[in-house]
Structure formats: structure tokens, C-alpha cells
Amino acid sequence: MPLSSSDHDYAQVVHVDDTRLDASIAIQFKEDFRNLTAGRGDVILEMSQVEFLDSSGLGSIVAVFKGLGPNRAMALAGLQPAVAKVMTLTRMNTVFAIFPTLDDALAAAAAPHAAE
């Protein structure tokens, strides 16, 4: 499961380097995400390469979000149309902060710190 991570000032970005987040990789996604983010801060899940998300993939995103606990935020960025459609149908778009691009998500993560 290709996941990679990059560090930014106010969030860790986890990139999904695969075209599908589906039943065939959902379990691996959860494990790798937990390993990459253990003991860190807020997370932006960057999904611009993901062309397709199924209910198992969605379940795995919900699971890792819950795993972050109450004090860490997770935003989603770069959703392609088929992925956005699943988020809308399941109303998960009411749960997650969703940004068109990674830059938008990074700007939102930085905003509370602008006055510092």
C-alpha cells in the first residue's frame, strides 16, 4: 500500500499514492496510516491520486480518523469526482473538513496560527 508522509508547519500530510482506496487495500491502509501518524499531530489526508473509493475504503478512513482520538484533527484534500460522490452519498462530507487542494488545506491549518 503506497502511503507517504510529508511534514508541514501545522500538519502532517499523508499522501495516498494509489489510484484506488478499496476493499483490496483497506486493511493495509489502516495499518500504514497508524504507523506513519503515531505520536504526531493533526493530519491532512491528500487524495488527489485516488480515482476511486468504495465503502471499505471509506470505512478505513473513518477508522483511522477515530483512531487519532479527540485531540487531533484530520482533513481531506484533493478529492476526485468519484471520491467526492461517495462522500456526499454517505454524508461523510458533513463529518470531515474537505478541501479542494492540499494548498487550501494547509492554509486552513495555518490560519489559527496567523497572529502568532
Add this chain to the structure above:
Amino acid sequence: MAPPDIVTTVLSDTEHVRRALDDVRDSMDAVPEYRAIGDTTQIILAEVLNNVVEHAYRYEAGHPIHVKLSFGPDALNCCVVDEGVAMPEGKPPNGGMPDLDPNDPDSLPEGGFGWAMINMMTTGLTYTRNGGRNELVFSIPKDGT
């Protein structure tokens, strides 16, 4: 004239399902008037086929799932047949979308979305158990949902 049916047999594991979906996507992309329901078809077929892998065949690989997609005038007509165990209670789950409380992350459901999406985006869903085979028939309307 309608394009020829897409007929394929998929082996019962999530990798083969993933590849079959890619092939269906390529076949449908070649039919411009159905391109608008390409994403929906991918979503529905993924849920239906992975349900067969998970529940009918209980993750036992190597069993056949027969898929036939026909381009009707108003809808893509789909038939999926497997030789696994029957659906519980002899019918597909008819539930809607699970409830969400955005303010209570711990309560968020991690499953139950598959059948809800199938029920939402298909018409004429019919399940038949016949001679050790499950047959699921449904249509995906061309005008979208």
C-alpha cells in the same frame, strides 16, 4: 444500435474485482452516452462484487462471479451471479444510509454504506436464489441519481 453486452467472469478476491472494475471502466468509456454513469457504475459494481467476495464466498478465493452488463435505452441493466452461500433471510439488506453524528466521532459507523449506496442508486433490484446460485439483477438509470 446498442453496444454489445459486457460479459465477464470475475474470480472471488478483491484483487480480481479491482481489475474487473478497471476493465468495465475502459469498456464504458468507449460508449459516450453512458459515460455520465461511469462513476456510479464503478461504485455499485464494487459494492456488489465485494459483497459476494466477503459474504457469499467468505473470502475464499478462486470461485466464479458472473457479470453481465447490457446497455438498455434508459439504463445499464446488470446481472451478477455467484455460487456462494445464500443471502441471510433470502433477500438483500434494504437499509438506508447509516446515521451520522459529526459531533461524536467515536459513534461514526465504519460499515453499512455499501448496500445503502446500492439501494440508493439502482432500480429494480431483484434477488433470486436458484439451484445453489445467487442471482442479483438491477439497473443503473442513465439519467443518474
